[in-house]
Amino acid sequence: MPFSRRLFLGLPLAILALPRTASAADPSTAPGTIDRFYATLLAVMKEAKHLSFDQRYSRLAPAIEEAFDLGLMTRIAVGPGWTGIAPDQQQRLNAAFARYSISTYANRFDDYGGERFEVDPTPAANPNGQLVTTWLVKSNGEKVGLNYLMRQDRAGSWKVIDVYLSGTVSELATRRAEFGAVLQHDGADGLVRMIERRAAALRAG
DSSP states (O other): OOHHHHGGGTOOOOOOOOOEETTOSOTTSHHHHHHHHHHHHHHHHHHGGGSOHHHHHHHHHHHHHHHBOHHHHHHHHHGGGGGGSOHHHHHHHHHHHHHHHHHHHHHHOOOOSSOEEEEOSSOEEETTEEEEEEEEEOTTSOEEEEEEEEEEOTTSOEEEEEEEETTTEEHHHHHHHHHHHHHHHHHHHHHHHHHHHHHHHHHHO
């Protein structure tokens, strides 16, 4: 199944001004962060047929950790129940969610068929930060929208805190409903196990 179709079957780890292709924006801006991430992602896609899952994971992990605030995304995905979780369990959830997020990209972006990414260099203001509009452009010219909600961290770097598939479908809102139900029924340890199982399934293909 083409990776661009599988993207919409459960992705974590993403629409019209004149766009620029990846790597064109100022690296200190929110669009620049996405440009850098896309540059790595596209390079891995182009070599994917010659890379194992673990190799794709290793190549993508630093770029994802740089571009995404995975700790904050974990807290958002878990929802209000986060404050009632013990610190050691919070750490385990952070680690499991990070592995799951990176595994999602390593699993789904495992092919290349002439696709490219475009990034709107002008982000939209948002109450929670800035919204960066991007497109995955297929080889036939069809555009698939991916929006990134971004916020500056304490060091002033722009980080992704949510991804909107098809421009409007919040990844973390979708996960919050599921994670909250598991947390209520099975506790934090059960939620860790569930996320780890998901990551392991992605690795297995």
